[in-house]
Amino acid sequence: MTDAAAEPLALSLTAAGPLSGTVTVPGDKSISHRALMFGALAVGETRIEGLLEGEDVLATAAALRAMGADVTRAGAGSWRVHGVGVGGLLQPRTALDMGNSGTSTRLLMGLVAAHPITATFIGDPSLSKRPMGRVVEPLSRMGASFAAAPGNRLPLTLTGACPAVPIRYELPVASAQVKSAVLLAGLNTPGRTSVVERVPTRDHSERMLRGFGATVEVEESAEGRVITITGEAELRPQTITVPGDPSSAAFPLVAALIVPGSRVTIANVGLNPTRDGLVRVLRDMGADILLADERIVGGEPVADLMVTAGPLRGIEVPPEVAPSMIDEYPALFIAATFAEGKTVMRGLEELRVKESDRIAVMAAGLAACGVGVEELPDGLIVHGRGGEAVPGGATVASHLDHRIAMSFAVLGLRAAAPVVVDDARPIATSFPDFLPLMRRLGARV
Numbered sequence: 001m002t003d004a005a006a007e008p009l010a011l012s013l014t015a016a017g018p019l020s021g022t023v024t025v026p027g028d029k030s031i032s033h034r035a036l037m038f039g040a041l042a043v044g045e046t047r048i049e050g051l052l053e054g055e056d057v058l059a060t061a062a063a064l065r066a067m068g069a070d071v072t073r074a075g076a077g078s079w080r081v082h083g084v085g086v087g088g089l090l091q092p093r094t095a096l097d098m099g100n101s102g103t104s105t106r107l108l109m110g111l112v113a114a115h116p117i118t119a120t121f122i123g124d125p126s127l128s129k130r131p132m133g134r135v136v137e138p139l140s141r142m143g144a145s146f147a148a149a150p151g152n153r154l155p156l157t158l159t160g161a162c163p164a165v166p167i168r169y170e171l172p173v174a175s176a177q178v179k180s181a182v183l184l185a186g187l188n189t190p191g192r193t194s195v196v197e198r199v200p201t202r203d204h205s206e207r208m209l210r211g212f213g214a215t216v217e218v219e220e221s222a223e224g225r226v227i228t229i230t231g232e233a234e235l236r237p238q239t240i241t242v243p244g245d246p247s248s249a250a251f252p253l254v255a256a257l258i259v260p261g262s263r264v265t266i267a268n269v270g271l272n273p274t275r276d277g278l279v280r281v282l283r284d285m286g287a288d289i290l291l292a293d294e295r296i297v298g299g300e301p302v303a304d305l306m307v308t309a310g311p312l313r314g315i316e317v318p319p320e321v322a323p324s325m326i327d328e329y330p331a332l333f334i335a336a337t338f339a340e341g342k343t344v345m346r347g348l349e350e351l352r353v354k355e356s357d358r359i360a361v362m363a364a365g366l367a368a369c370g371v372g373v374e375e376l377p378d379g380l381i382v383h384g385r386g387g388e389a390v391p392g393g394a395t396v397a398s399h400l401d402h403r404i405a406m407s408f409a410v411l412g413l414r415a416a417a418p419v420v421v422d423d424a425r426p427i428a429t430s431f432p433d434f435l436p437l438m439r440r441l442g443a444r445v
């Protein structure tokens with residue numbers, strides 16, 4: 001976890017020339033959380049290769065251990081989980097510290113909700129501001145009970161129901177975390193639990209639950225996708241290879257596009273169609289991104305991205321793509337800064353409830369660096385500078401948000417005067433090797 005007592009770590013990146021080389025980004029965060037959780041519910045040994053060893057995923061591992069699973073590290077990215085079986089989670093003796101991680105919190109709440117146990121969830125100041133009502137609501141309908149800080153925030157104590165009651169739940173927000181929380185509760189609930197999503201969100205839970213042997217049906221209906229899990233499932237242990245995280249790849253990708261003369265290959269990037277929005281949008285903006293060696297890794301489409309710097313043009317980004325690149329918008333805002341003309345990005349209200357209010361924080365930081373921006377209730381308009389560097393010369397607050405810290409670090413690569421990120425420690429939540437990787441491409445730290 002980001003240690004509040006330790007000193008903040010200021011960071012500034014610069015580029016003396018083009019970026020070049022081949023790098024591999026760390027394992028996908030969403031898939032890593034799920035591999036640990038489903039392994040913890042299977043009886044027998046699940047083997048995971050390429051697990052993201054970032055603080056968020058380590059928080060999930062620690063919580064699963066506290067509830068009785070045997071979770072061990074066999075080597076770099078190589079983990080073993082001996083699960084307790086669906087229904088077998090034990091009551092944790094102390095509060096579960098979720099650190100900075102919304103995914104850990106909401107998905108584990110789903111698991112606890114259908115077990116006869118009580119667990120308290122705590123987190124850092126960023127996570128403690130984030131809305132949990134969106135999972136409290138459906139899980140209450142399933143029979144779980146809650147005591148939470150005002151506004152359904154952490155600290156939050158959840159007592160599960162056993163048996164829980166199956167529901168059919170229409171997602172009021174496009175959220176894979178809420179969808180997954182309900183499906184995970186449904187795993188140990190007699191009968192069929194359904195979630196209806198109007199807009200498709202990342203489908204890693206559905207794919208991986210099937211791989212573990214659960215019955216998950218997906219049907220398209222007039223209301224949207226209906227995902228149904230048949231409860232009291234038995235999960236079989238799996239061997240999982242985690243593909244590289246497209247949300248992490250976004251940073252070296254945008255860096256390569258905006259530093260003139262750069263040619264960079266980012267190997268092994270997950271391109272699940274519910275996650276590949278950034279690549280599609282950047283290509284619409286004229287970005288030169290080639291996909292090489294397209295293949296399937298661990299049941300997910302993967303490719304190497306070959307990126308060449310070049311001009312970008314501002315566009316209106318269709319709001320429907322938002323769920324397929326929700327965590328990549330801060331990086332897209334940086335790319336839009338160097339486009340010709342304005343880029344309009346809307347339908348992004350969810351960005352306001354991430355680790356920080358990513359619309360407000362990015363707008364303020366970009367303005368401080370001399371970029372023309374217009375903040376909208378649900379998005380941002382960036383007035384691109386064409387090929388021209390930004391003035392920079394500002395210190396930007398990262399607000400305990402890894403993606404804000406990495407976005408402004410990348411902006412510094414094309415700034416006339418340094419862009420300083422006040423505290424880079426949050427980067428360790430999702431991308432512990434960000435700085436060595438950027439150095440390898442030629443950035444100066």
Ligand SMILES: O=C(O)C1=C[C@@H](OP(=O)(O)O)[C@@H](O)[C@H](O)C1
Nearest residue numbers: 030103174175176177178326327
């Ligand atoms: O399910 C997941 O693994 C995630 C879903 C998204 O959150 P929401 O479900 O809140 O949109 C995303 O922002 C988060 O980083 C990871």
Ligand SMILES: C=C(OP(=O)(O)O)C(=O)O
Nearest residue numbers: 100101102103104327354
């Ligand atoms: C929103 C994010 O993660 P989480 O919700 O798990 O904190 C993120 O990684 O950008």
